[in-house]
Amino acid sequence: MSFLKPPGLVIIVFSLILSACQNGENNPTLTKEEHQPPGLIFAVPPYEMPSRIQQRFEPLTSYLSEVLDQPVQLYITHSYEDQIKRLALGEVDLAYMGPSSYVKTRDNFQQTGVNTIELIVAEAPYRAAIIVHQNSDIKSLTDLKNHSLAFGSYHSYTGHFIVRQLLRLEQIYLRDLQFYSYLGRHERAIMSVVHQEFDAAATTEGLAKRFIDLGYPIRVLHTSELLAPTVIVARKGLDTSTIESLRDALLLPSDKQLPKIAQSGHHFYEVDDYEFLEVRRILDLIEY
Structure with a gap:
């Protein structure tokens, strides 16, 4: 006996396939096949909503495409882990x-003493923040004992590692929390506090202030000291002339280029590996 598939099921399956194709339009297809797109792929982790990331980085990739005279395509990775692995594998x-993703890629994928990535530039140092609902009775870090805490990605420095270190300094460990979870993105962690699903959340000071300015009912409980910066790096094997052109374009734009780099909203500085010694120390402490 044979069975006919209901027409409705066929329509649903076709719709799902079409939807999947449309969702992939914003990102280049990353395969080792001959259909891989030309130019350079610039990977950004999903620290907040993809639409916000795309809005923030498209002016920068457009500027770099013009400077390098080849396409620079934005790729929002599926996770922090996805970004680390893809960069390490070229x-x-x-x-x-x-900072933590940089250190993990640099150290954990190193082969025969040769770094898998190269530093190009850094953005200004920033601070981590722990936020709570504006009506919360939590007044200090020590009050977080027996309360719930939302982290971002496990591999996020501000969304996880540095906040764990701040708690350690107060003798608070994961076992002391009522419960905790890794929600993947900073804004998900923030919104979990807005909706009072969690008592507190880890994020960046900048994002916390942006949500407060937008009228969300949260307040900053605690901020860290200035941290090691976010960086732009290149894969192993990218030609030296391209790396130097990128560094010059981001650090020393010409008078003609200044308005374009300013429009991107990014400000870049020189960076050295020594700035990440504290990051390595904290990763070793937390992951011991």
Whole structure:
């Protein structure tokens, strides 16, 4: 006996396939096949909503495409882990990485003493923040005992590692929390406090202030000291002339280029590896 598939099921399956194709339009297809797009792939982790990331980085990739005279395509990775792995394996050319992702890629994928990535530039140092609902009775870090805490990605420095270190300094460990979870993105962690699903959340000071300015009912409980910066790095093997052109374009734009780099909203500085010694120390402490 044979069975006919209901027409409705066929329509649903076709719709799902079409939807999947449309969702992939914003990102280049990353494969090792001959259909891989030309130019350079610039990978950014999903630290907040993809639409916000795209809005923030499209002026920068457009500027770099013009400077390098080749396409620089934005790729929002599926996770922090996805970004680390793709960069280490050479499947993307450039990456915008937080301190812990940079250190993990540099150290954990190193082969025969040769770094898998190269630093290009850094953005200004920033602070981590722990936020609570504006009506919360939590007044200090020590009050977080027996309360719930939302982290961002496990591999996020501000969304996880540095906040764990701040708690350690107060003798607060994961076992002391009522419960905790890794929600993947900063804004998800923030919104979990807005909706009072969690008592507190880890994020960046900048994002916390932006949500407060937008009228969300949260307040900053605690901020860290200035941290190691977010960086732009290149994969191993990217030609030296391209790296130097990128560094010059971001650090020393010409008078003609200044308005374009300013329009991107990014400000870049020189960076050295020594700035990440504290990051390595904290990762070793937390992951011991």
